[in-house]
Amino acid sequence: IKSHIPASGSTLHCLVICNDSSLQRHQIIFNPDFFVEKLRHEKPEAFTELVVSNITRLIDLPGAELAQLMGQEDPQLPGTSSGFFRSLMSLKRKEKGVVFGAPLTEEGIAQISQLIEYLHKHLRVEGLFRVPGNSTRQQNLKEALNSGTEIDLDSGEFHSNDVATLLKMFLGELPEPLLTHKHFHAHLKISDLMQFDDKGNKTNIPDKQRQIEALQLLFLMLPAPNRNLLKLLLDLLYQTAKKQDRNKMSAHNLALMFSPHILWPRNVTASDLQENIPKLNNGMAFMIKHSQKLFKAPSYIRECARLHYLDSRRHASKDDLDLPVPRNFKDFQLLKFKKRGLVDPSAHQEDTQQHTEEALKELFHHVHNMPDSAKKKKLIQQFQKHPEALTPQAGVPTPRTQKRARTRSFSGLIKRKVLGSQGSLDKKGKDAVLESAGMKEQKHGSKENVSMVRPAGRTITVHS
Secondary structure (H helix, E strand, O other): OEEEOOOOOOOEEEOOOOOOHHHOOOOOOOOOOHHHHHHHHHOHHHHHHHHHHHHHHHOOOOHHHHHHHOOOOOOOOOOOOOHHHHHHHHHHHOOOOOOOOOOOOHHHHHHHHHHHHHHHOOOOOOOOOOOOOOHHHHHHHHHHHHHOOOOOHHHOOOOHHHHHHHHHHHHHOOOOOOOOOOOHHHHHHHOOOEEEOOOOOEEEEEOHHHHHHHHHHHHHOOOHHHHHHHHHHHHHHHHHHHOHHHHOOOHHHHHHHHHHHHOOOOOOOHHHHOOHHHHHHHHHHHHHHOOOOOOOOOHHHHHHHHHHHHOOOOOOOOOOOOOOOOOOHHHHHHHHHHHOOOOOHHHHHHHHHHHHHHHHHHHHHHHHOOOOOHHHHHHHHHHHOOOOOOOOOOOOOOOHHHOHHHHHHHHHHHHHHHHOOOOOOOHHHHHHHHHHHOHHHHHOOOOOOEEEEOOOOOEEEEOO
16 A cells, blocks of 8 residues: 655555465565665665666766765865865754754754645745745744744745745755765766767767666665655655746756755855856756656666575565565576576586485395395495495484485495496396395286486386
């Protein structure tokens, strides 16, 4: 069951019913990014390596910029402000219980989300986000949010322009932009992704699919609070642009309003960025237009994360998710091996061991059931020379977990006794084995063929 709360405030529910009997008694997960998020939280290093390797496949990041993206080096940003100055300003903003100017937290997002929900109800207001509100009302609203006071925005005390301006103010006072300093150079490179013609030459036509894919990967690298707020914000701007016939705010106009707060590094001026400003504005407009696609992991990332857990031999505990496994999964794997002309090594090893054990067991019973004679005595002595061999007193084979070393000795014994590889048995000894093989049939006066299985899986037919 999936719920969605649209701008109108009413709740929509989607119910998915699965009648597959093979999946009964199993918890079903319909979130396509479930394994991606599981990998992110449980194995962050493997997650980062997977995502970054695909980012570098799409955009060219030199060593220094790649190290900055991964947090291994401090970001080298345009402007004269030093990293120490930015850190000092960030420390000054940190006050207990303060939402504005403080580092982004889930508690802060909960306060700001009130503004976003309110604005969803007033998307038709002309000049939304462009026309400033009343400074006095904005200050009162800011103090209420900082103190955690309950606010009723629908009471009529505040105007939609007050709320819209305060939302931009909150983003502008964050210690670093919502898309973080580490990602700054990567976003500049995304705007340069262009299509290629048939001859392999770069054109001036933006490659939208590659840009979307690169943004999906970059958004996966964001801290959880940044990613959560960005999703709420871009959805708001997307819905605002859809009402541009009434509010006169297109995606490009909204990008001009929000690019300095979301993308621009802190403590820089327009002159510091110079030719990069058009790239940043176009990038912001692109994110608004395609916001509904950017928060899904690429399909190959989902598949890699899923296979990481399905191929693992470690099983989840009962408190964890119990994943359904198809009943014919092993048959499917075997068929896949056969189609590729390969043999499943684990299955081959298991089958070989099973055939060996059966042949040894059969050989032992044949010898044990022989009538007392010098030949039987001689064969039993040969068995007793090997500590791993089954003796008449043992009666039954030892547990399977202890048979690995024994298999090799018995295999050699069969080769020596049945195939005569070392000539240890003369013709009389061989006759004894053959006689033992047909002992049960001889008791009933019949003479039939007896089949014995070699360890390698072949069948030897012996005529008595």
